[in-house]
Amino acid sequence: MTPVGMKFTVLQASADTLGKSLDLHWELLPGCNMKDPLVHAHPDAIETYEVLEGDMEFYIHDRWIAAREGDQLSVPKGVTHCFRNPTDKMVRVLNTHQPALKMENYFEDVCKVLDKLTDQRRNRFRMNLRTMLYMSVLMNNYRAEIIAKNPPDGAIKALGWVAKLLGIRY
Structure with missing residues (x-):
């Protein structure tokens, strides 16, 4: 799956985990989501991120948090968040939604x-x-x-x- 500025690869689909999770690998191009990131919440799912390569930023609840390779973040159900790649390098991220729902x-x-x-x-x-x-x-x-x-x-x-x-x- 490839929207503008990013690429999503499904590592484990909902069917693979019996709906327990959706596991994705992301590649975020330089500057991805810098202008209009979608600030959102997942009412019934926990979202986790692990930065595999590069530096990026996450907006969680009410502040921006810098993250770099090896950092892991978890966003509880209902918490407002978004992400962006403010750098001039590609960022790779492991992203999980638990449960998968219809993500x-x-x-x-x-x-x-x-x-x-x-x-x-x-x-x-x-x-x-x-x-x-x-x-x-x-x-x-x-x-x-x-x-x-x-x-x-x-x-x-x-x-x-x-x-x-x-x-x-x-």
């Missing part, structure tokens, strides 16, 4: 939406009204797995409703 489907759908919205000639993704409408439909389809905090959940709900009225699907 594997969420990541697959994120890739579909971002592929649809990315300017393939320039390999550039732009946040605009069209993007927000598509992402709102996506986020509303996975409310048990992930809830946006910034942009606010109320805005995601409202935009998702407008998008459905307009017939937007991914």
Whole structure:
């Protein structure tokens, strides 16, 4: 799975762990998520990270935390978080969601939406009204797995409703 700026590889799918976890390997390109990281929470899952290579930053609860190779972080259920790669080097991360819920489907759908919205000639993704409408439909389809905090959940709900009225699907 390859959205703009990152690559996700499933190491252990939900089916492999009987739903207990989803284990992913990430590669984050330099500058990934620097402009508009999705600040979010997982209402019913714990998310863990292990930085395998490079340096990056995690926003957990209300502050940014620097992390480097070998660091491990855990985000409890319901805690607001996001991540970014502020460096000029690739970062590799082991990421786990426990339980898996439908996060594997969420990541697959994120890739579909971002592929649809990315300017393939320039390999550039732009946040605009069209993007927000598509992402709102996506986020509303996975409310048990992930809830946006910034942009606010109320805005995601409202935009998702407008998008459905307009017939937007991914």
